[in-house]
Amino acid sequence: MEKLLSIYKSIKEVSHEEAQYHVSKFEKIIFPKKKLILKEGTTEDYLYFIDQGIIRFFVNKTHPTEPSREITFSFIAQNMFCSAYDSFITRLPCIYNVETVQETTVYRIHFDDLQELYARSAVGNFIGRISAENLYVKKTQREISLLTHSAEERYLNLAKAYPSFILDIPLKHIASYIGITPQALSRIRKRIALT
Numbered sequence: 001m002e003k004l005l006s007i008y009k010s011i012k013e014v015s016h017e018e019a020q021y022h023v024s025k026f027e028k029i030i031f032p033k034k035k036l037i038l039k040e041g042t043t044e045d046y047l048y049f050i051d052q053g054i055i056r057f058f059v060n061k062t063h064p065t066e067p068s069r070e071i072t073f074s075f076i077a078q079n080m081f082c083s084a085y086d087s088f089i090t091r092l093p094c095i096y097n098v099e100t101v102q103e104t105t106v107y108r109i110h111f112d113d114l115q116e117l118y119a120r121s122a123v124g125n126f127i128g129r130i131s132a133e134n135l136y137v138k139k140t141q142r143e144i145s146l147l148t149h150s151a152e153e154r155y156l157n158l159a160k161a162y163p164s165f166i167l168d169i170p171l172k173h174i175a176s177y178i179g180i181t182p183q184a185l186s187r188i189r190k191r192i193a194l195t
Contacts, residue, residue, distance in 0.1 A: 001023060001026075001028065001051075001107065003049075004023055004049050004051070004107050005019060005023050007049075008123070013122070013123065014123045018121065019123075022117055022123060022124065022127070025114075025116075026049065026108060026109045027108055027109070027110075028105070028107055029106050029107075029108055030104070030105050031053075031100045031103065031104045031105075032100070033100060033101070033102050033103050034099060034100060035099065035100045035104075036097060036098070036099045037055070037098050037099065038094055038097060039094075039097055040059070040060065040093075040094055040095055040096055040097050041093050042093060042094060043087055043093050043094065044083055044084035044094055044098075044111075045088070045110055045111050046083065046088075046108040046109065046110060046111070047081060047083045047085075047108065047109050047111075047131060048081065048082050048083060048106040048107070048108045049080075049081050049106060049107045049108075050076060050077060050078045050079065050080055050081075050082060050104060050105075050106050051078060051079075051105040051106060051107060052078050052103075052104065052105040053077070053078060053100060053102050053103060053104025053105060053106075054075055054076070054077045054078070054101040054102060054104065054162070054165050054168070055075070055077075055082055055100055055101065055104060056074065056075050056076075056098075056099055056100075056101050056169075056173055057072070057073055057074040057075075057076075057084070057097070058070045058071055058072045058073065058097050058099065058173075058176070059071050059073065059096045060097070069176075070097075070173075070176060071176050072173045072174075072176040072177040073096070073142070073177065074138065074139075074177075075158070075162065075165075075173075075177065076138075077161075077162055077165055080134065081130070081131040081134055081135070082098075082135070083131070083135070084096065084098055085131075085132065085135050088111060091111075101165075101168065101169055101170070102165075102168050114128065145157060146179065151179060151184065151185075151188065152188050152191075152192070154177075154179070155178050155188055155189075156192070158174065171185060171186070
């Protein structure tokens with residue numbers, strides 16, 4: 001809770017009491033490893049602040065002549081806000097899944113409570129804006145990386161972004177995220193280890 005409270009306290013205009021009020025709207029949840037916290041076809045009702053752990057976003061890719069497989073397209077780790085934000089703001093069912101990679105502690109706020117904070121103060125709008133901006137920047141960086149970086153560069157960028165988590169993320173999820181097979185990722189890791 002202290003990390004989340006410090007974000008509110010970093011806003012110049014917010015009093016200690018107002019920061020406490022905002023933070024009181026968040027509920028602490030500890031999710032076990034590999035917990036599906038949002039299933040495709042359901043609507044996202046929460047904005048999360050990750051206190052500890054890592055969450056992945058993935059789609060189930062199906063093809064008539066191939067086995068179904070999961071494609072990971074994002075990882076979000078501690079000290080970041082996350083949500084299936086497109087579903088959260090449109091109130092439409094999500095077309096992907098959100099799952100914990102390891103035991104993950106979050107503080108979450110319900111859509112209705114966030115709307116109340118937006119209406120009540122500019123600080124609520126500020127937090128909403130920061131969340132949306134962070135998610136947008138992350139999405140754009142991911143898209144550009146897929147277009148301009150090699151698989152090895154994408155792996156190194158992921159390792160740099162999540163140095164304390166890279167060994168905790170299953171190889172198959174990392175490989176899917178950077179767009180290669182687990183075998184190709186093993187070769188990249190071996191090559192990096194040799195240099």
